[in-house]
Amino acid sequence: MPVFIRMRLVSVRLARALRRSILTEQKLWEIDVDDDGNPLVAAGPFRLVLVPRTVRLFDALHMYCGEAEIWMPLVWRVRLRNAVRLLIVENALEMFGSTDLSSDSQPRTGRRRVRKRQPA
Numbered sequence: 001m002p003v004f005i006r007m008r009l010v011s012v013r014l015a016r017a018l019r020r021s022i023l024t025e026q027k028l029w030e031i032d033v034d035d036d037g038n039p040l041v042a043a044g045p046f047r048l049v050l051v052p053r054t055v056r057l058f059d060a061l062h063m064y065c066g067e068a069e070i071w072m073p074l075v076w077r078v079r080l081r082n083a084v085r086l087l088i089v090e091n092a093l094e095m096f097g098s099t100d101l102s103s104d105s106q107p108r109t110g111r112r113r114v115r116k117r118q119p120a
Contacts, residue, residue: 008073015076018046018063022083031091041084048084 021043022029032040039050051060061081063070072080 007071011070011072012076014070015072015080018048019080019083022080022087026087026090029087031088039084039088041087048080050081050084 022041029041029043032042034040034049038052041048045066047064049062049064051062053059059081061072061077061084063072063077063080
């Protein structure tokens with residue numbers, strides 16, 4: 001089997017394993033910020049760095065094992081990027097959930113819709 005095909009297959013297996021780990025073992029992954037202020041998710045030797053672009057759809061995902069960057073096919077990079085985003089959002093939701101903001105303490109500003117009674 002040619003090297004480029006083997007490389008693609010192995011990188012897809014790695015992306016699947018990382019994605020599955022991010023989605024199931026969330027406590028294993030640490031959320032941090034790198035030197036440039038970009039979101040960073042790390043576990044063991046793996047670091048996943050989200051590099052924002054002007055259009056969020058085109059945010060880049062850089063994956064490192066130790067100090068070496070790992071190549072990943074585009075579709076799997078996008079799937080892995082979405083898993084990282086989900087991990088960050090769920091972590092933020094947990095942190096927000098610890099603060100108690102009940103809806104009763106906030107006044108309602110919208111108008112309620114009044115229903116007309118139907119004759120019996």
